[in-house]
Amino acid sequence: MRSATVRRVLALGALVLAGSSNADPDTVSADFKRLQDTGSCAQCNLAGADLSGMRLMSADLSGANLRGAKLRKTILFDAKLSGADLRDATFEKASLGRIDLSAADLREVDLSGARLAHAKLSRARLDATNLSDSMLEHADLRGADLTGADMSRAAMRYAKLDGTVFNRVTLIGADLRQLDFRPVAGLQACDLSRARLQGAHFDGRDLHGNRFDHADMQNTGLSGSDLTDVSLAKANLRKADLRNAQLAGAMLGGATLTGVKMEGAQLRGANLEDAIVAGNLVGTDFSAARLVRADLSGANLNDALFRDADLQQANFSSCNLYAADFSGARLVGTSFRGANLRNAVFTGADMSGAVFTNATGAPLQK
Numbered sequence: 001m002r003s004a005t006v007r008r009v010l011a012l013g014a015l016v017l018a019g020s021s022n023a024d025p026d027t028v029s030a031d032f033k034r035l036q037d038t039g040s041c042a043q044c045n046l047a048g049a050d051l052s053g054m055r056l057m058s059a060d061l062s063g064a065n066l067r068g069a070k071l072r073k074t075i076l077f078d079a080k081l082s083g084a085d086l087r088d089a090t091f092e093k094a095s096l097g098r099i100d101l102s103a104a105d106l107r108e109v110d111l112s113g114a115r116l117a118h119a120k121l122s123r124a125r126l127d128a129t130n131l132s133d134s135m136l137e138h139a140d141l142r143g144a145d146l147t148g149a150d151m152s153r154a155a156m157r158y159a160k161l162d163g164t165v166f167n168r169v170t171l172i173g174a175d176l177r178q179l180d181f182r183p184v185a186g187l188q189a190c191d192l193s194r195a196r197l198q199g200a201h202f203d204g205r206d207l208h209g210n211r212f213d214h215a216d217m218q219n220t221g222l223s224g225s226d227l228t229d230v231s232l233a234k235a236n237l238r239k240a241d242l243r244n245a246q247l248a249g250a251m252l253g254g255a256t257l258t259g260v261k262m263e264g265a266q267l268r269g270a271n272l273e274d275a276i277v278a279g280n281l282v283g284t285d286f287s288a289a290r291l292v293r294a295d296l297s298g299a300n301l302n303d304a305l306f307r308d309a310d311l312q313q314a315n316f317s318s319c320n321l322y323a324a325d326f327s328g329a330r331l332v333g334t335s336f337r338g339a340n341l342r343n344a345v346f347t348g349a350d351m352s353g354a355v356f357t358n359a360t361g362a363p364l365q366k
Contacts, residue, residue, distance in 0.1 A: 042080075062100075082120070102140075112150075122160075132170075143185075171195050181205060203241070223261075239279075336362065 031044040040060035047065045052072040059079045068088040075095045082102045100120040110130045118138045128148040136156045143163040155175040165186040178199040193213040201221040213233045223243040227250050234254040244264040253273045260279040270289045278299045287307040297317040308328040317337040325345045333353040342361035356362035
């Protein structure tokens with residue numbers, strides 16, 4: 001069965017390559033004979049070959065020149081293509097599970113929808129590659145270069161990312177749950193809007209220039225990360241770990257931050273308009289931040305800083321605001337119903353229309 005399949009591959013490939021101006025007929029003939037006789041063709045020249053629909057499971061094509069090859073619906077399950085040149089190759093609906101593409105050159109290749117579960121892609125060149133809608137669960141991407149790749153809606157759970165370069169990667173709607181991004185080599189200017197990031201880890205990483213709008217980031221680890229000026233509009237950050245994170249200038253409008261760990265976080269100048277914020281926020285710095293209509297009811301804001309913040313119509317009902325600093329803040333129509341305001345500072349704050357019903361330690365109002 002295997003030899004018959006190989007003969008079909010060889011016959012078709014020979015017809016395609018015979019008319020190729022770049023192919024040496026003697027080399028082509030020798031390479032195909034080698035594949036026919038041994039079932040392996042490492043270092044072969046198969047550039048431009050049409051291998052569509054072929055069953056090449058476990059075939060050894062490591063180091064082969066497959067540039068421009070046609071691999072539509074080809075079954076390459078468990079095949080070895082490490083170090084192969086696959087630029088301009090077509091993989092439409094190919095089966096690539098457990099394939100070895102380590103150190104292969106796949107730059108600008110269209111792998112949209114490819115099935116690459118358990119694939120070995122370590123050190124692969126994937127610059128500007130189209131991996132949208134691909135299946136990459138358990139894939140080994142260690143050391144791979146994904147600069148400029150499109151990974152929209154890709155499924156990547158349990159992938160290995162040590163040393164992976166993700167610069168300028170489109171990850172819109174991708175399934176990145178529980179992935180550990182801490183050991184990646186680069187993570188800059190990526191679009192992770194609407195990505196599924198539940199349980200993922202970015203602790204300690206510089207996340208400047210990335211976008212997380214509408215992303216699901218429940219239980220995501222972001223402690224000590226730098227999210228300065230990062231857009232997180234309407235992101236779901238329930239129970240996220242943001243301890244000691246830098247969020248100065250971050251755009252969190254409409255975001256949900258309930259049950260978050262936020263001790264020591266810096267949100268100076270951040271935009272949290274209409275956001276829902278609750279959890280342990282002891283010592284969090286919201287100075288000069290915009291929290292118009294934000295809901296912080298029930299939050300622990302002991303020693304929090306709100307100097308010069310815009311808190312118009314914000315809701316601090318039932319909050320622990322012991323020793324919080326509201327100096328120079330705009331508190332027009334802000335609600336402090338039932339809040340603990342002992343030792344809180346309101347020097348120079350505009351408290352026009354602020355509500356302090358049943359608050360403890362409420363400031364004297366003129």
